Amino acid sequence: MLATIASNEAPVAETHAEALWHQALGLHRSAIVVDGHNDITSAMTDDGYDLATPSTGKHHTDLPRLRKGGVSALFFAIYVDNKFVISNTATRRALAVIDATHREIERHPNDLVLCTTASQIRAAKQSGRIAALLGAENGAAIENSLATLRAFHRLGVCYLTLTHMQATTWADASTAPSLHNGLTDFGKSVVREMNRLGMMIDVSHVSDKTMSDVLDLSTAPIIASHSSARALAPHPRNIPDDLLKRIAKNGGVVMVNFYPAYIDSRISIILEQLEPELDAIRTQWREQPARSRAERRKLMEEKIPVTPLSVVIDHIEHVIKIAGIDHVGLGSDFDGISIVPANLSDVSMFPNVTYELLRRGHSEEAVRKILGENFLRVFAEVEHCGTAKADHISGGH
Numbered sequence: 001m002l003a004t005i006a007s008n009e010a011p012v013a014e015t016h017a018e019a020l021w022h023q024a025l026g027l028h029r030s031a032i033v034v035d036g037h038n039d040i041t042s043a044m045t046d047d048g049y050d051l052a053t054p055s056t057g058k059h060h061t062d063l064p065r066l067r068k069g070g071v072s073a074l075f076f077a078i079y080v081d082n083k084f085v086i087s088n089t090a091t092r093r094a095l096a097v098i099d100a101t102h103r104e105i106e107r108h109p110n111d112l113v114l115c116t117t118a119s120q121i122r123a124a125k126q127s128g129r130i131a132a133l134l135g136a137e138n139g140a141a142i143e144n145s146l147a148t149l150r151a152f153h154r155l156g157v158c159y160l161t162l163t164h165m166q167a168t169t170w171a172d173a174s175t176a177p178s179l180h181n182g183l184t185d186f187g188k189s190v191v192r193e194m195n196r197l198g199m200m201i202d203v204s205h206v207s208d209k210t211m212s213d214v215l216d217l218s219t220a221p222i223i224a225s226h227s228s229a230r231a232l233a234p235h236p237r238n239i240p241d242d243l244l245k246r247i248a249k250n251g252g253v254v255m256v257n258f259y260p261a262y263i264d265s266r267i268s269i270i271l272e273q274l275e276p277e278l279d280a281i282r283t284q285w286r287e288q289p290a291r292s293r294a295e296r297r298k299l300m301e302e303k304i305p306v307t308p309l310s311v312v313i314d315h316i317e318h319v320i321k322i323a324g325i326d327h328v329g330l331g332s333d334f335d336g337i338s339i340v341p342a343n344l345s346d347v348s349m350f351p352n353v354t355y356e357l358l359r360r361g362h363s364e365e366a367v368r369k370i371l372g373e374n375f376l377r378v379f380a381e382v383e384h385c386g387t388a389k390a391d392h393i394s395g396g397h
């Protein structure tokens with residue numbers, strides 16, 4: 001009798017999983033799926049990498065896998081490394097990455113369309129194309145010039161991440177010593193100008209005090225384009241609960257980062273121990289960045305345990321618990337990270353997030369919000385705030 005029950009149960013369980021997969025895929029394909037931060041732009045800019053070329057094993061991102069992963073909108077990171085800041089070529093570098101991204105979009109008009117508003121993202125989905133968006137990462141890219149900030153915005157840059165790993169001359173970062181105790185007066189004028197323009201302020205990478213200063217000042221909702229929850233992993237790149245609550249109050253959205261070194265506290269400890277070896281590889285292969293990356297990846301794959309997908313979902317659920325279901329999204333950081341979670345190892349795997357959220361009992365409406373609707377709401381509100389202010393300044397209502 002027991003044997004009969006057991007043999008009856010197995011197919012039932014399998015059918016349940018299959019039905020859930022069917023539901024997850026249907027939901028995923030119809031939803032707007034937004035990835036707040038992707039770094040494939042470095043390969044596009046430096047190596048002339050064509051997104052249409054399948055690159056499994058080398059990069060996390062290509063067009064076939066974006067299609068497979070049901071990605072509706074992707075933020076291409078206009079990332080400016082600190083070495084360009086040191087050599088006083090930060091704006092030139094940003095322009096090179098903006099140009100490479102525009103050229104990639106122009107090269108694939110049937111797959112990609114440049115979008116600068118929330119409604120354009122919805123239209124892109126309708127037309128069967130992936131919405132391509134630009135987000136500048138590192139406030140140093142504007143070289144202390146609001147004119148440059150405005151010019152970036154006109155070139156289609158929808159958000160500016162105020163810092164990267166280092167402080168800028170006007171904002172402190174989470175991973176470097178404080179130089180300004182948050183935002184300087186010029187930093188505050190950057191925030192005000194972004195509000196006026198209707199440009200999203202991205203607080204990923206900034207220090208807690210900078211984030212707090214932005215929240216004190218911004219009249220529009222803000223975003224964290226690729227940040228997770230510090231209560232679950234004590235990395236400074238993650239956001240503490242008090243600031244998650246304030247982002248909720250501000251109406252913003254926290255787009256959860258997938259990087260195991262940030263989200264899995266076991267990994268950050270091991271990575272710290274590995275740092276001298278990683279540094280030795282960086283020095284040894286200084287003239288060959290690709291070889292350096294490959295050697296470091298090999299070492300990390302040998303020494304670091306794989307983080308399960310469930311850890312990413314735990315971070316999403318923590319943001320929901322503290323900030324609410326209306327304030328969470330996804331910001332993979334793919335192609336900017338050296339290791340990835342299991343079953344979330346490239347852009348084709350986004351449906352696994354949808355499946356896992358449904359499996360944990362989240363409603364279809366909740367999952368749609370997480371996948372993209374929360375971000376779209378924030379984007380539309382920021383545009384609206386910007387337009388309202390511009391009207392005011394030009395003498396309108």
Ligand SMILES: [Zn+2]
Nearest residue numbers: 137205226336
């Ligand atoms: Zn980043």
